Amino acid sequence: MLSVVMLSALAVTAPRDGEPVATVRHDAAKREVVVTAGPFSVKAMAPGMKHEEMGMMEDHNTPLIRFEWPVDGSFRGFAIEIVDAKGAPIDRKMVHHLIAINFDRRQLFYPMYERIFGIGSETEDASIPKSLGVPVKAGNKMGMYLAWANETGKDVEGAQVVLRLSYSPTNLNPRPLAALPIYMDVNLTVGKGNEYDVPVGRSEKGWEFTPAVGGRILGISGHMHDYGVEVRLEDAETGKVLTKVNAKRAADGKVSGIERKLFGVTGQGLRLREGRKYRVVGVYDNPTGQPIKNGAMAHMVGLYVPDDVKKWPALDLGDEGLQDDLAYLSAMGMAGHKHGN
Ligand SMILES: [Cu+2]
Known part of the structure; x- marks a missing residue:
């Protein structure tokens, strides 16, 4: 190997x-x-x-x-x-x-x-x-x-x-402080791609994950294509929405960018706990009346301060x-x- x-x-x-x-x-x-x-x-x-x-x-x-x-x-x-x-x-x-x-x-x-x-x-x-x-x-x-x-x-x-x-x-x-990039995608197959089809109307796709080391997220942003609405992060155990970034979306649904959020460097940031289950969700709203083959991507990226960098995989x-x-x-x-x- x-x-x-x-x-x-x-x-x-x-x-x-x-x-x-x-x-x-x-x-x-x-x-x-x-x-x-x-x-x-x-x-x-x-x-x-x-x-x-x-x-x-x-x-x-x-x-x-x-x-x-x-x-x-x-x-x-x-x-x-x-x-x-x-x-x-x-x-x-x-x-x-x-x-x-x-x-x-x-x-x-x-x-x-x-x-x-x-x-x-x-x-x-x-x-x-x-x-x-x-x-x-x-x-x-x-x-x-x-x-x-x-x-x-x-x-x-x-x-x-x-x-x-x-x-x-x-x-x-x-x-x-050691701060490392994190990436959470709603539809990624490692070694392949992360695109998926956009259905007609409003749709959601989610992916669950569990941190191997707890820490705090200091800032986030994301990526979406046309007809994207938001990417949000939820506590998968309670369903509570922890944060989200909105797509910059024109009246016709075209997307020109995505919001960036900072939680503050000195504060707590957004805390993720080791071993807890979280979910990233991408929301699309496609007004064209036609499904779009491989038209969607949805992910969130962030900067993460792990509680113990030695526990990083x-x-x-x-x-x-x-x-x-x-x-x-x-x-x-x-x-x-x-x-x-
Ligand atoms: Cu893309």
Whole structure:
């Protein structure tokens, strides 16, 4: 089993000719890691193309691009810039989404590699307070992939993505609290996808989970497609709604984004208890009169401070889920590969 994992890991570390690669520069003075990925050939989208239709395009996601994190510390923010072949800035809305993966930690609720951060076309550059951070170590294996949404009508050749990733050093006093990303999806099959059909009218889909370690959620957001209404989190044992994020929904049901909520860094946050059952629920309301095949996604993401970080589920490379996730990520951007989480 292990050799299969190592082989496929090797296969993706050697990009084929002409494929984008990442270079990493560590600026210790600025406490910043600059990851530059490219070159990308960004084809113009057909006018009026939608998210679901884009998913059917073979080149929707780029291949996985690997890099190594260079310094011990606490990751705390990102800024993204897109430049053309000459280094001139391009509108960053051209990036439909960008997902970064940490191959040295798994997720709390899934046997999947940590998605350390994600950026959508509507996401602003973001950072968390110095009192918090996602623990990272020099040599951590990371990767990223992205999808373009080029609505300029012109192909762009030789584009580069510049990520400025800020961190706090290990000697920061007081030490930042370890805060880790969590992900809760109403319809995820690890190694496959998370899309599902949108029925006519109002509908709900839910998924139950139990934290292996208690903790507090400091902030949440989520993701939905057109006709999404809300993603909410419930205590599955009492049915009580703990929190929710609303889709930014126009009168015709089109969704342009989703709410972001902060519970405060110094307060209790939203407490989840070890061993207790919770449920994430996605609500859609489809007024079109037609069901929409694979039209829905619904998930909540958050920042979680575990009561005891040692209780975080360990990375077990023999786990089938992790192997499926790696196979999924390694096949990213290849012909016939579908848009996933
Ligand atoms: Cu989506």
